[in-house]
């Protein structure tokens with residue numbers, strides 16, 4: 084099995100706030116890796132290192148065999164084309180129609196005729212059960228539909244890696260489950276490598292092939308969802324017990 088993202092001994096501080104303290108994590112190709120941890124534990128900071136939006140103080144981020152920590156901004160931008168990102172709250176452009184939102188990465192990165200763009204947009208929307216919604220504006224959509232548009236936009240360049248930053252936060256349980264299904268189907272239908280950042284334990288255990296728990300700047304335990312359920316690490320047990328108590 085190929086390692087798609089290899090995080091090696093990563094350190095990152097902001098002033099005297101030492102957020103990542105020797106982080107090691109391997110994201111396997113074609114699998115869904117979930118990162119769980121408390122608010123402020125450094126999940127988003129870790130994710131931003133994966134796509135080179137943040138530079139580490141020390142350590143390596145190797146994407147598909149290439150050490151990205153030594154690359155120029157221009158070289159990094161090519162690497163970023165391998166990634167799709169689903170931002171928290173979907174982060175759609177409100178002034179653009181759904182069709183233009185999904186077409187945006189295509190217009191930025193590909194030289195295509197308008198007809199081809201429209202075809203790809205319709206095809207990607209259909210993947211997520213959105214038909215004929217191109218002219219609607221984001222404000223007119225429900226939260227779950229916005230997430231699905233965000234997902235369609237994230238896959239429009241056919242990335243090999245999709246990063247989801249808290250894709251289910253603030254959604255009702257039913258919509259949460261359907262977003263989870265979307266993550267699983269993106270893996271099955273598109274064969275992508277996914278990294279999901281979450282503090283929703285139920286969803287993490289549902290979608291993850293591999294789950295890693297971040298605490299005090301390092302991964303304190305990781306494994307299959309079952310491994311995590313049976314973890315002997317006291318912090319993991321405490322974190323999970325808040326959910327099992329429900």
Ligand SMILES: Nc1ncnc2c1ncn2[C@@H]1O[C@H](COP(=O)(O)OP(=O)(O)OP(=O)(O)O)[C@@H](O)[C@H]1O
Nearest residue numbers: 097100102120121122123124125126127128129282
């Ligand atoms: N650009 C930045 N400048 C300074 N400090 C930062 C920056 N980004 C993050 N931090 C700090 O790093 C720490 C980790 O932040 P991060 O956003 O990674 O947390 P998180 O685990 O994603 O939390 P949440 O679950 O609330 O999203 C926090 O203390 C935060 O204040």
Ligand SMILES: [Mg+2]
Nearest residue numbers: 126127128248
């Ligand atoms: Mg975060």
